[in-house]
Amino acid sequence: MIHLETDVLVVGAGGAGMYAAIAAARNGADVILADKSMISRGGATIMAQMTTAAALGDEEPDSWEKHLADTLEAGRGLCNEELSAILCREAIDRIREMDDWKVGWARKDGKITGVMAPGHSVPRCVYVDFLNTGPAVAKCLRTQVARAETVTRVSGLAINDVVVDDGVVTGAVGWNLEDETPVTIAANAVIIAAGGLTRLYQRNSASVNMNGDGYAMALRAGADLIDMEFPQFFPIGHLAPRLVGMDPIMWDPFRYKLGGRLFNAEGEEFLHRYGGEDAEKYTTTRDIISYGITKEHEAGRTTENGGVHLSFQHIPEDKLREAFGPVIDKLAANGIDLTKNTVEVAPIAHYHMGGIRVNGQMETSIPGLYGAGEVVGGANGANRLSGNAIPEAFVFGERAGRFAAAYARGRNQTWSDAAAQEHLDLLNSLISRQSDTAGDKAALGEMWFELQNLMWEKVGVLRTGEKLSAALARIREMRTTLAEMVPADDTEFNMTLQDWYDLRSALLTAESVTLAAINRTESRGAHQREDYEQMDPAQVHNQRLRLGEDGAVLSDYLPVEKGVAA
Amino acid sequence: MSAPVTNSDKTAPITIQRGAPGEDPWKETYDVPWRPGMSVLDAIVWVRTHADSSVAFRYSCVNANACKECMVAVNGKTVYACTERLAEDGTEVGPITNKTLIRDLVTDIVPPKENLRTILAERAKD
Numbered sequence: 001m002i003h004l005e006t007d008v009l010v011v012g013a014g015g016a017g018m019y020a021a022i023a024a025a026r027n028g029a030d031v032i033l034a035d036k037s038m039i040s041r042g043g044a045t046i047m048a049q050m051t052t053a054a055a056l057g058d059e060e061p062d063s064w065e066k067h068l069a070d071t072l073e074a075g076r077g078l079c080n081e082e083l084s085a086i087l088c089r090e091a092i093d094r095i096r097e098m099d100d101w102k103v104g105w106a107r108k109d110g111k112i113t114g115v116m117a118p119g120h121s122v123p124r125c126v127y128v129d130f131l132n133t134g135p136a137v138a139k140c141l142r143t144q145v146a147r148a149e150t151v152t153r154v155s156g157l158a159i160n161d162v163v164v165d166d167g168v169v170t171g172a173v174g175w176n177l178e179d180e181t182p183v184t185i186a187a188n189a190v191i192i193a194a195g196g197l198t199r200l201y202q203r204n205s206a207s208v209n210m211n212g213d214g215y216a217m218a219l220r221a222g223a224d225l226i227d228m229e230f231p232q233f234f235p236i237g238h239l240a241p242r243l244v245g246m247d248p249i250m251w252d253p254f255r256y257k258l259g260g261r262l263f264n265a266e267g268e269e270f271l272h273r274y275g276g277e278d279a280e281k282y283t284t285t286r287d288i289i290s291y292g293i294t295k296e297h298e299a300g301r302t303t304e305n306g307g308v309h310l311s312f313q314h315i316p317e318d319k320l321r322e323a324f325g326p327v328i329d330k331l332a333a334n335g336i337d338l339t340k341n342t343v344e345v346a347p348i349a350h351y352h353m354g355g356i357r358v359n360g361q362m363e364t365s366i367p368g369l370y371g372a373g374e375v376v377g378g379a380n381g382a383n384r385l386s387g388n389a390i391p392e393a394f395v396f397g398e399r400a401g402r403f404a405a406a407y408a409r410g411r412n413q414t415w416s417d418a419a420a421q422e423h424l425d426l427l428n429s430l431i432s433r434q435s436d437t438a439g440d441k442a443a444l445g446e447m448w449f450e451l452q453n454l455m456w457e458k459v460g461v462l463r464t465g466e467k468l469s470a471a472l473a474r475i476r477e478m479r480t481t482l483a484e485m486v487p488a489d490d491t492e493f494n495m496t497l498q499d500w501y502d503l504r505s506a507l508l509t510a511e512s513v514t515l516a517a518i519n520r521t522e523s524r525g526a527h528q529r530e531d532y533e534q535m536d537p538a539q540v541h542n543q544r545l546r547l548g549e550d551g552a553v554l555s556d557y558l559p560v561e562k563g564v565a566a
Numbered sequence: 567m568s569a570p571v572t573n574s575d576k577t578a579p580i581t582i583q584r585g586a587p588g589e590d591p592w593k594e595t596y597d598v599p600w601r602p603g604m605s606v607l608d609a610i611v612w613v614r615t616h617a618d619s620s621v622a623f624r625y626s627c628v629n630a631n632a633c634k635e636c637m638v639a640v641n642g643k644t645v646y647a648c649t650e651r652l653a654e655d656g657t658e659v660g661p662i663t664n665k666t667l668i669r670d671l672v673t674d675i676v677p678p679k680e681n682l683r684t685i686l687a688e689r690a691k692d
Binding site for chain 2: 334490
């Protein structure tokens with residue numbers, strides 16, 4: 001066993017985790033930044049294609065209050081207004097700070113330039129490069145975090161459980177992937193920055209490590225989640241023909257720059273049927289487009305692959321080249337000529353609005369436990385605007401790091417092995433149990449496959465009470481089944497041990513999403529019920545989810561947090 | 567609305583080198599359902615999902631060529647599994663050879679400063 005000590009442990013090294021580590025270090029804390037994948041390579045940030053919203057006002061008048069008004073409108077009444085205001089106000093500081101760090105925001109006439117994105121009232125979405133903002137941002141933060149002398153970066157360190165002793169965080173338990181050694185970490189504060197839950201869905205657009213770890217870790221530590229019924233489906237994820245080496249979200253920047261048109265399989269534009277705008281206007285918010293495509297699918301008006309056509313055929317080749325030169329060549333290598341062919345697109349799980357319930361200092365209800373980035377719920381309500389996720393990672397990461405450092409610095413370590421024992425016992429029992437090699441070698445893989453299909457079919461874009469209830473029953477059975485399953489008898493890089501822990505998180509998170517979706521008997525934002533098609537003014541409330549004594553997820557309601565703190 | 571459909575029940579063989587340091591490496595061949603344009607990464611993910619979940623493999627961003635973690639040797643040449651197409655008539659995949667083998671297709675590509683064992687060894691020296 002390995003034992004480490006630090007002031008602040010950051011779990012997850014995407015945009016939020018790296019910013020949290022930088023901020024905690026510059027506020028005087030020793031930090032361990034751990035990722036079960038590799039530092040800055042996993043998570044969602046590196047996958048970001050383009051837009052980062054901030055009301056800089058450099059090109060034309062803008063204000064964070066306008067950005068806030070747009071964010072609240074998109075959130076369909078459910079935003080925690082304090083968190084939304086923090087996001088919009090401090091996005092400006094973080095974008096400027098990243099500019100000082102030479103991330104390379106695109107400029108026009110010397111000024112940082114922004115594009116218009118659906119749901120925004122001002123062109124405020126800054127970017128580095130049309131398809132490369134995420135990798136550029138990840139690289140910039142990786143450099144900064146490497147310069148922070150009190151940050152120890154550890155790749156391949158999977159954190160399974162936060163240790164809570166007498167109601168207070170004392171550290172965490174995990175294991176080193178390379179050699180399966182259990183690791184305990186004494187830490188006065190733990191920041192969960194483990195990202196979202198997109199891997200729970202068959203069609204998804206994020207890294208494989210976005211499997212709900214953060215939500216499940218928070219629940220097991222005794223913290224609350226909110227708004228779990230609201231995973232966001234990106235409407236025009238690439239479907240066909242097969243593309244390799246490209247992010248399925250890639251058509252978003254194409255639409256910002258070139259418009260493009262959506263047609264169903266019968267060649268009709270259809271968004272007007274669902275309250276959206278057709279032709280080349282890319283103005284309709286994500287929830288409405290996803291709903292529209294899914295309804296067209298139900299009506300039998302989608303392609304044999306189940307998608308709709310996105311067409312840039314009306315745009316001359318020189319314009320396409322001027323906008324996306326090298327990408328046009330990459331598409332050609334994949335057999336796609338946009339002047340001659342449409343591409344097929346369909347909704348794809350992309351982001352999660354819900355998450356860990358925190359206050360403006362990113363603190364949960366458990367002293368010493370913080371959240372940062374996508375894993376935090378509340379700032380985006382029932383539907384997130386494009387461009388709000390990357391600033392959320394920066395802003396909430398910076399705050400979590402700063403406030404966690406202030407809390408942890410100079411505090412006495414109160415680690416005791418006894419409080420970590422139940423987590424270590426579980427890990428050791430999984431490591432020591434021999435697998436039955438005569439049995440099904442892919443049992444854990446097949447469980448992932450079943451869960452992803454179940455969530456897609458029954459807890460996806462269009463929901464009914466019947467489908468949701470069937471899903472909840474099956475998820476609970478799968479949790480029982482998993483408890484009896486064993487990883488393979490490998491020591492180095494034991495993928496099945498990781499599968500086991502990933503599934504433990506995924507199933508608990510899936511139960512939270514499904515239960516919350518059953519309880520919300522209306523349609524609002526990204527949560528669309530076929531048996532309750534209207535928005536219900538009586539359901540302007542948030543759902544809180546907690547883990548009950550018996551291990552089942554419990555829910556109740558909270559009034560929406562209104563009003564913006566000064 | 568699901569992944570692109572295929573009407574054929576054709577499969578393509580993928581041969582994966584298995585084993586950890588100190589073991590004699592061995593090869594296992596899996597017949598993977600063939601879809602036009604599929605990547606080597608798709609095939610390895612299929613193997614882990616439906617045939618043998620214990621195949622060790624490092625990847626994160628899933629076919630986007632953003633994380634750069636999925637480097638393997640395909641027919642002896644170092645490539646990213648996510649951008650290399652699966653051959654219909656057989657593909658051999660092994661670990662890249664210029665990095666220390668950890669197990670199966672996983673090699674030590676983590677920067678030394680981010681490796682827990684290296685960090686602990688450095689601390690022990692101080």
